[in-house]
Amino acid sequence: MWRWLHPYAKPEATFRLNQKLLPWFAVPGIIVLAVGIIWGLAFAPADYQQGDSYRIIFTHVPAAMWSMGFYVGMAIAALIAIVWQIRTAEWAILAIAPVGAVLTFISLFTGAVWGKPMWGTWWEWDARLTSQLILFFLYLGVLALYAAFEDERTGAKAAGILALIGVVNIPIIHYSVYWWNTLHQQSTITQAITRLERPSIADEMLWPLLTCILGFLLVSSALVIMRLNNEILKREIRRPWAQQELTGHTAEGGQS
Amino acid sequence: MAKIRTATILTALIKRDLSVAMRQRSDLLNPIIFLLVVITLFPLGVGPEPEILGRIAPGVIWVSALLSALLGLERLFRDDFRDGALEQMLLLPVATEWAIVGKIFVHWLLSAAPLLILAPLLALLLNLPQEAWFTLWMTLLLGTPVLSSVGAIGVALTVSLNKGGALLSLLLLPLLVPLLIFATAAIETAASGLPALGPLAFMGAILVLTTTLSPFAVHAALRVSVN
Numbered sequence: 227m228w229r230w231l232h233p234y235a236k237p238e239a240t241f242r243l244n245q246k247l248l249p250w251f252a253v254p255g256i257i258v259l260a261v262g263i264i265w266g267l268a269f270a271p272a273d274y275q276q277g278d279s280y281r282i283i284f285t286h287v288p289a290a291m292w293s294m295g296f297y298v299g300m301a302i303a304a305l306i307a308i309v310w311q312i313r314t315a316e317w318a319i320l321a322i323a324p325v326g327a328v329l330t331f332i333s334l335f336t337g338a339v340w341g342k343p344m345w346g347t348w349w350e351w352d353a354r355l356t357s358q359l360i361l362f363f364l365y366l367g368v369l370a371l372y373a374a375f376e377d378e379r380t381g382a383k384a385a386g387i388l389a390l391i392g393v394v395n396i397p398i399i400h401y402s403v404y405w406w407n408t409l410h411q412q413s414t415i416t417q418a419i420t421r422l423e424r425p426s427i428a429d430e431m432l433w434p435l436l437t438c439i440l441g442f443l444l445v446s447s448a449l450v451i452m453r454l455n456n457e458i459l460k461r462e463i464r465r466p467w468a469q470q471e472l473t474g475h476t477a478e479g480g481q482s
Numbered sequence: 483m484a485k486i487r488t489a490t491i492l493t494a495l496i497k498r499d500l501s502v503a504m505r506q507r508s509d510l511l512n513p514i515i516f517l518l519v520v521i522t523l524f525p526l527g528v529g530p531e532p533e534i535l536g537r538i539a540p541g542v543i544w545v546s547a548l549l550s551a552l553l554g555l556e557r558l559f560r561d562d563f564r565d566g567a568l569e570q571m572l573l574l575p576v577a578t579e580w581a582i583v584g585k586i587f588v589h590w591l592l593s594a595a596p597l598l599i600l601a602p603l604l605a606l607l608l609n610l611p612q613e614a615w616f617t618l619w620m621t622l623l624l625g626t627p628v629l630s631s632v633g634a635i636g637v638a639l640t641v642s643l644n645k646g647g648a649l650l651s652l653l654l655l656p657l658l659v660p661l662l663i664f665a666t667a668a669i670e671t672a673a674s675g676l677p678a679l680g681p682l683a684f685m686g687a688i689l690v691l692t693t694t695l696s697p698f699a700v701h702a703a704l705r706v707s708v709n
Contacts, residue, residue, distance in 0.1 A: 402664065
């Protein structure tokens, strides 16, 4: 593990790796996402019950999935930062947190927009919605804790510890919220939700959905990579390698 | 030999914390007075009908307990941080986790004891059905150590900040959601005449998990805060 991680403790190594990786995420990401969205919105058949309004699934589900996934990724970065004291991993926490928070927000927002025509209400205290809302608060906590420290290094470390504690808690929160939801008498709306989602999804809808999920992952990862590289440059701006990297680029731009 | 030393240092720490706390009694009393005032506001806000009050009592009592716990939490580390005692604690020749356990224990003792004594009064004020009184007391007994030990993590993370208060609630309340859910579920099942052992057992599990693991998280957080 150490042998594999060690080179990337050097910011410039991570920066160059990111430079190499970025096109591999960004270009296929934009293509896959565009294909998935157009496929989902224009070509997939309409749902027999929900009509066209089900199509919001193509943004809602990927966002909800990766909001969890990116939290786990952030916690892994936090673990690396705490155990091996690697600064680039600390910056990775800060690179991931806002992207994850936005994904969570997208899933909450599209959920509300979807809920209005389907269930007749913007917000329902359904188990999924509630645990997603709490996930959003956890992201906000990480961001707020980082912002509260004047010293950025301390802030990043504290935010990392909080992210780790949060990832231990997420399953507990998740299952307790489900338990809470089944304990309380369910409204007919909630029952309708669970009934609607139970039938397995048709193939013509599943494939664009999977495409969108992949597209969301690639685009969000590309955003994280860009944020991480910005973070690295911001912190290392006075180092010779960063100067060389920056001036080298501008020189190239001048020549072409 | 080493074990004896841990024990002596731990008792010395507990004695010290107790005597420091006893000299600042207002710090101990304020959260509990806050709790009483909040509980009093609810009948004024939602109306004095006994049925409604009895229905919302578990949630009101527990939400107020959470909020009042947040008020008293900073006492755990802030003064020690300011006068440098915290650094000395981190330098002790025993595992720092033990010292943290001692501090959490004292905090729990002083913040939970008044709550446990007042619990019947709160139940009475909010017209909680009598079958649920003992369960309310049990949830408070099992839940307050969780409040202290999870709260300690939050305080340890924010102790070096001046504006820690509002931040503390944002950090801690999402983490305490399971506690609230199981506590109110236990009281509600008891109030409807059913055995409440299930949710109480969950609370016991959360209690074991948090009290054993949080000292390590607190230690890591303190090292970041103290630098």
